[in-house]
Amino acid sequence: MRALRTAASGMAAQQLNVEVISNNIANMNTVGFKRQRAEFQDLLYQNVERMGAQSSAQGTVVPTGIQIGAGVKAGSVYRITDQGSPTQTGGRYDVAIDGRGYFQVLLPSGETAFTRAGNFALNGEGQLVTDDGYAVQPNISIPQDAVDVSISKSGQVQVITAGTTEPSIVGQLELASFFNEAGLEAIGDNLLMETAASGAANVGTPGDVGFGQLLHGYTEASNVDAVAEISALIIAQRAYEMNSKVITTADQMLSVSAQVKS
Amino acid sequence: MENAAYVGLSRQMTLRRELDIVANNIANADTTGFKVEQLLLGAEIGERARNAFVRPGVSFVLDNGIGRDYGQGSLEQTGRNLDFAIEGEGAFFELDDGAGEAYTRDGAFTLDPEGRLTTEGGAAVQGDGGDIILDRALGEPSVAADGTISQNGNPVGRLSVVRFDALAALEKGGDGLYRNASNATAIEATDAQVRQGMLEGSNVNPILEITNLIEIQRAYESVTRMIENTNDLSRRAVERLGRA
Numbered sequence: 001m002r003a004l005r006t007a008a009s010g011m012a013a014q015q016l017n018v019e020v021i022s023n024n025i026a027n028m029n030t031v032g033f034k035r036q037r038a039e040f041q042d043l044l045y046q047n048v049e050r051m052g053a054q055s056s057a058q059g060t061v062v063p064t065g066i067q068i069g070a071g072v073k074a075g076s077v078y079r080i081t082d083q084g085s086p087t088q089t090g091g092r093y094d095v096a097i098d099g100r101g102y103f104q105v106l107l108p109s110g111e112t113a114f115t116r117a118g119n120f121a122l123n124g125e126g127q128l129v130t131d132d133g134y135a136v137q138p139n140i141s142i143p144q145d146a147v148d149v150s151i152s153k154s155g156q157v158q159v160i161t162a163g164t165t166e167p168s169i170v171g172q173l174e175l176a177s178f179f180n181e182a183g184l185e186a187i188g189d190n191l192l193m194e195t196a197a198s199g200a201a202n203v204g205t206p207g208d209v210g211f212g213q214l215l216h217g218y219t220e221a222s223n224v225d226a227v228a229e230i231s232a233l234i235i236a237q238r239a240y241e242m243n244s245k246v247i248t249t250a251d252q253m254l255s256v257s258a259q260v261k262s
Numbered sequence: 263m264e265n266a267a268y269v270g271l272s273r274q275m276t277l278r279r280e281l282d283i284v285a286n287n288i289a290n291a292d293t294t295g296f297k298v299e300q301l302l303l304g305a306e307i308g309e310r311a312r313n314a315f316v317r318p319g320v321s322f323v324l325d326n327g328i329g330r331d332y333g334q335g336s337l338e339q340t341g342r343n344l345d346f347a348i349e350g351e352g353a354f355f356e357l358d359d360g361a362g363e364a365y366t367r368d369g370a371f372t373l374d375p376e377g378r379l380t381t382e383g384g385a386a387v388q389g390d391g392g393d394i395i396l397d398r399a400l401g402e403p404s405v406a407a408d409g410t411i412s413q414n415g416n417p418v419g420r421l422s423v424v425r426f427d428a429l430a431a432l433e434k435g436g437d438g439l440y441r442n443a444s445n446a447t448a449i450e451a452t453d454a455q456v457r458q459g460m461l462e463g464s465n466v467n468p469i470l471e472i473t474n475l476i477e478i479q480r481a482y483e484s485v486t487r488m489i490e491n492t493n494d495l496s497r498r499a500v501e502r503l504g505r506a
Contacts, residue, residue, distance in 0.1 A: 001278060003285035010289025017292065037340065039370050039382060039461075040293040042286070044436035048279070049327065050443075064327035064430045065443075066301070068279065069286035072293055075438065076382040078372070080342045100402075179398050180373040182344075199375035202399065210399040239291050242468055246285045249475050253281065253482045257274075260490055 001254060002068065007246035009071030013040050014240040016074050021233050024224045032116030032190055033222035034079045035229075041075035078182045084116075084223040086215050093120040093128060095151055096220040099212020101175030104137040104203070105130055105191060112137060114176055114201070117190040119219050128157075128171075132189055140171035151216040155206040175211045176201035265320055266492040270485045272322040276303055277482045279325055284474050287466050295367030295438055296464035298331045300474075332429050335367075335465040337457060343402055344371045344379070346421070347462040350454025352429050354440065356422040358393070359385030365424070365448070367462055368438035373398070383437050389419040407455040421456055424448035 020038045027033040048066040086096045095118035097103070102114035113134070120136060123129045128140040142149060146159040155173035160166075178184060183197030194201055206214045280301045290296040305321040332352045346369030348355070354365035364385060371387055374380050379387040379394040386393045389411075396403055400413040409421035426432065431444035442448070 002282040003278075006282060006285035006289050010285075010291075013289070014292070037342075039368075040290070041368065041383075041438040042290050042293055042296055042434065042436055045434045047433075049325075064302070064329065065433070066279075066325060066328050067299075067434055068282050069290070069299075069434065069436075071286060072289040075294075075368075075370070078342075078370070078382070080340060082341045082343075100398075177398065179375055179377050182372050183375075196375060199373075199377075210401065235292065238468070239288075242288050242291065242472060245472060245475060246281075246288050249479045250281060250285070253278075253479055256483050256486045260486060260493070 001250045002070070003250040004247055006069070006071040007243045007250070009043060009073065010243035010246070011240055013038075013072045013074060014236050014243065016077075017236040018233065018240075020077055021229050021236060025226070025229050025233075027222055028224045028226060028229075030117075030190065030222050031119050031219045032084065033224065034081050034084075034116070035222065035224045036077050036079050038077045039075045040072050043070040043073050045069050079184070079186075080223065081181045082223055084220040086218040087221045088217060089119075089219050090217050091119065091219070092149055092217075093122065094118060094217055094219050095120065095173070096215040096218040097175065097206070097212045098215050100181075101177050101204075101206065101211045102192065102201075104174065104176050104201070105134045106137050107134055107191075111193070112201075113187065113191040113193055114184065115190050115192065116220055118214075130190075136173070138171065138174060140173070142170060151214055153207055153213040153215075155214050173206065173214065174203050175206050176203050177210055178202070267489050269320060269322055270489045270492070272324070273485050274482060274489075276301065276323050276325045277478050277485070280474070281478050281482075283328065284471055284478065288468070288471050288475075290464055291466045291468055291471075293438070293464050294370055295335065295462050296466065297333075297335075297367070298464070298466045298471075299328050300331075302326050302329050330429070330432075330434075331465060333465045335462040337460045338463050339460050340370075341459055342370075343404070343459060344373070345369060345459055345461050346371065346405065347457045347460040348423060348454050349457055350423075350451060353423050353425045353451035353454035354448075356388040356424050356448065357381060357385040357439070358388055359383070359439070362441075363388075363448075364435060364439040364441055365432065366438050366440065369456075370461055381438075383439075385439070388422045390422060391419070394419045394421070405456055405458040407457070409456045423451045423454050423456060425451040425454070 017038045020036050024035045045067040050065050105113045107113050120128050126142045128136045140157050145162045148160045150158050157171040158167040159170050179199035184192040185195050204211045287298050304326045337347050357364040371379050377395050403411050403413050405411050410417050411419045431446045432440040433443040435441045
């Protein structure tokens with residue numbers, strides 16, 4: 001019976017759905033996290049009776065035909081990149097992006113990764129780095145005698161050193177944007193990698209057309225909506241249960257048939 | 263004598279097929295833009311179930327086709343600006359997937375590396391003048407109810423939303439796509455509205471489907487019992503007649 005396999009595909013799909021939802025809920029408080037959504041598509045169809053086929057010798061034609069679907073599959077799991085709310089942290093090196101764009105981070109492998117998590121810190125050499133110690137690109141070094149640091153909306157990093165009153169510019173933060181943000185590949189640690197689907201990074205200054213502005217002293221909260229996730233979880237669970245009912249029904253029907261010859 | 267068994271068997275076959283279709287409906291209860299289906303049944307008109315000793319009037323069950331309910335699914339807000347839903351029954355987004363024209367109600371679109379608006383499966387979404395190409399540097403695209411896409415207040419294209427006079431002309435192709443199986447031509451759907459940041463859920467009614475499931479199972483059981491009884495009857499007949 002096809003129904004058994006069809007319902008199994010439905011259960012597998014709902015399981016994936018629950019996995020995606022649970023990852024969203026687990027990352028509810030992750031800085032710069034973007035929620036994901038599983039999107040489903042119907043599987044292929046078998047044409048049992050093709051529409052337009054002749055149904056009698058008199059030339060009558062089947063108007064609708066019979067197509068039987070084979071279940072469901074995950075079409076894609078995509079990231080919804082709407083803005084997370086900026087959260088004031090007062091952190092000296094915390095920067096949130098308000099709008100589009102990603103910070104660039106140099107990985108130890110020499111590749112560039114992208115992130116929305118702007119909770120930066122300094123390393124032993126005074127370089128601006130992420131939580132994991134990866135340098136933010138372009139390199140920005142804060143002098144050791146800096147008393148105060150300020151980062152402007154357009155990404156200019158200024159410091160006031162001891163004994164001076166005039167701020168001096170020590171660097172400029174840049175943002176990267178992509179044609180297809182959903183095509184970026186997540187590699188964990190809040191980092192994303194460029195892929196063929198995302199297109200090449202387009203680097204620009206914060207505040208320019210197509211790029212967001214920076215907010216100093218803030219981090220971007222995740223855009224996970226707890227209420228929406230919980231209701232999605234309920235829907236997924238019920239859908240899973242209904243698919244299992246189909247399996248039970250198909251099984252019982254088969255068993256009824258099997259008992260005929262007793 | 264075997265008529266009852268054969269007619270019962272024809273009903274069992276259609277019941278199994280109905281179960282397959284209900285299973286597909288339930289599996290797709292959460293599929294974007296999915297349209298629910300059901301099997302249409304009738305009595306076989308051509309050939310009657312025949313037996314020389316039985317008076318005519320017995321017909322086999324025949325599944326003539328499937329009915330697809332193109333009713334509106336519920337709209338779900340996703341907040342993603344490349345998600346679109348159509349409000350309006352029987353209207354579709356027009357696509358070109360390389361193998362020809364295709365139609366879909368699943369408006370979870372994305373951009374390819376060249377900025378072309380495509381489905382998740384890579385089929386190019388069609389606008390008034392072919393593919394729709396967006397330049398993200400111009401700002402976030404916003405889409406009006408008639409499908410006009412604008413960036414920064416300037417119109418840059420228009421989503422083509424079409425419908426067919428006879429929806430039976432459409433054939434499901436999987437992956438949320440419909441294909442035109444007849445030579446009917448698509449016409450512009452002027453009454454349908456495009457909603458940005460939303461997706462259309464399936465129009466599967468779970469309660470109805472579970473009820474169908476119960477009905478199918480019970481009908482199957484009772485037909486099976488009827489076949490059993492028929493078997494019993496003939497066995498007893500053979501036993502008694504054989505004894506004489």
